[in-house]
Amino acid sequence: MLTLHRAAVLVVDPAAPPVHDGAVLVDGGVVAATGPYRPVAGARERTWDGLLVPGLRNPYGQWLLERAYHPDPREELGSEPLSGAAYAEAFGGEPGELDQERRGGSARRGLQRMLAYGTTAVAGPFELPVVRTAVARSGLVALAGDGAEGGLDPLAGTGLAQAVHRPLAVGGRADFAVFDVSSVAELEAAGAGCCLATVLGGRLLYRRR
Template identity: 75%
Template sequence: MLTLHRASVLLPDPAAPSITDGAVLVDGAAVLAFGPYASVPAGGARVREWDGLLTPGLLNPHGHWLLECAYHPDPREDLGTEPLMLAADGERRGGSARRGLQRMLGYGTTAVAGPFELPVVRTAVARSGLHALPGDGTAGGLDPLAATGLRGAVHRPLTVGGRADFAVFDAASAAELERAGAGGCLATVLGGRLLYRRR
């Protein structure tokens, strides 16, 4: 199924200029075309319109700490929504990891760095569809932009034929996004599937 994602601003690669009124055409899990909206053939595609900045998906380098050390409370626990230092094992650790991965999607994350040593965390990461990459296990927060800025946080630029992994942010430019942080994520698409949308 073809889906056309139209955005106020498209930034397919943070090292390249942005495109005003841009679009990404997705076929299944792959990018079929991208560029100015007027030049991308929609051809019966379902159209999603986004009022914001569409960028490649982001890499969170703190996956090990966020998923294996920190605890993501269940809303029913009345412990807030921020990651905590709280001992958890087995099923409770697995639930925390699943909630942590969902929260990462809310920051435009499409790839996460390990290492992932706990079986319940490895399973949660594999089932999430996020790309698991090697890492050094450093501590840090949910916002991938906090340490490196957009250039350092992009997992990989959008390419024709490449995976349709991208995010849309409530920002008008890369500079505005870096100032505001990734918490203004409107939507995250992973392998062509809309896995997060801000309500």
């Protein structure tokens, strides 16, 4: 099935000039075409009033999914990952002591929250089988990493060029995100928390309500 994602501004590669009123044509799970918007017969259209960029890479995946804890909404502890004193105050102990069921639930919630930051790839290494399973089922691309500690925003302390997983390319996987800004400079200033939508393998897996 063809889906045409039209955006106010399209960035196919941070090294290339942006395209105003651009579009990405997706055929199933891959990119079929990119460039200035033009209607495509038979394609379903989605129009985004924002900046469409390649999906982002979160380099802190191992820490976020295996060392921190992502609260269940029913626990009324917010959506930010808990660790150290914050976790001890809420539950006592350390998040590293979670049993497999709670660790799996935390990892699944963490992966869902990453999608809300335009993340389409996450860095490991993932040592816990329950976390490896959650990552594999999420559809996010698992990458090598160094286990560094950090947060959910892939743009924190870095620029878009460093945070992009890979440029959008015809024939490549359709992984991208749309943000509620009109330029790369605005995105870098605001951070990835202004994400409107995340598409992973051609599937719209997150859309801000």
